Amino acid sequence: MKKIRLLTPGPTPVPERLALRMAQPIVHHRSPEFEQVFARVREGLQWLFQTKQDVLVFASSGTGAMEASFVNFLKRGDTVIVIDGGKFGERWGKFAKAYGVNAVTLKCEWGRPVEPGAVEKALRENPSAKAVYVQANESSTGVYHPIRELAQVTARSPAILVVDAISALGAMPLPMDEWGIDVLVSAGHKALGLPPGIAFLAAGDKAWKLNETADLPRFYFDAKREPGSTSRCRCSARKAWRKSSSGMRGWRGRREQGWKRSGSSSFRRAPRRR
């Protein structure tokens, strides 16, 4: 078989051992067997996100989880602060336009991270802002934004911090609960080394509070239609939208084949067993 080497920021190559695991027959998404796998997957994701909150799983690309982070927490006419440091930062503004949300855009020179002071100033000048949207790693320029500091800034305001960690989770430290990140979204096809088509979102209490009044149109990406362990997510695993059982197997495989948390609380692959 021709071996293709992907040298892109994502999708990243799927290790052969995981590809083989995902080649097993599909499990029906309304079967007890699937329910068990799904429960273990969600537990593993809480470990990855370093959160006690439910991690929701969408059968979508990463942009689906970004969209979910808009529609589940905002109302039409709300103001948000979006950090635009590259191609993916630009996308926040496009969601805002599509959903009738006012975006105050903080443009960063490409290749430079946002200054926490600039976000603090924008929040002072826009006291009704509901959220700050940012990438952990802006993949188009390779810049890490200072997430820990931004979480400290937003914690002092009524706004939530929404972090797109699509290319960052698993590669850089992002302990959601410890740092106070309100919404964290990610996807399988970057640091996790899975095929595209599986995306994740976890939200903290401050964000769930906003969910109570959010009125943007949503259906497939409605967080409350997803299964979870709390009464907020009211769907049972068996009734959930169809999930990628192969993607789930891949993520389980990732865990079982030895992902470890490193001292800096990012993750590394354990040495290959001989």
Ligand SMILES: Cc1ncc(COP(=O)(O)O)c(C=O)c1O
């Ligand atoms: C930081 C970041 N955000 C969003 C996306 C969009 O994800 P997707 O292409 O899976 O929709 C990417 C993909 O490269 C990304 O790197």
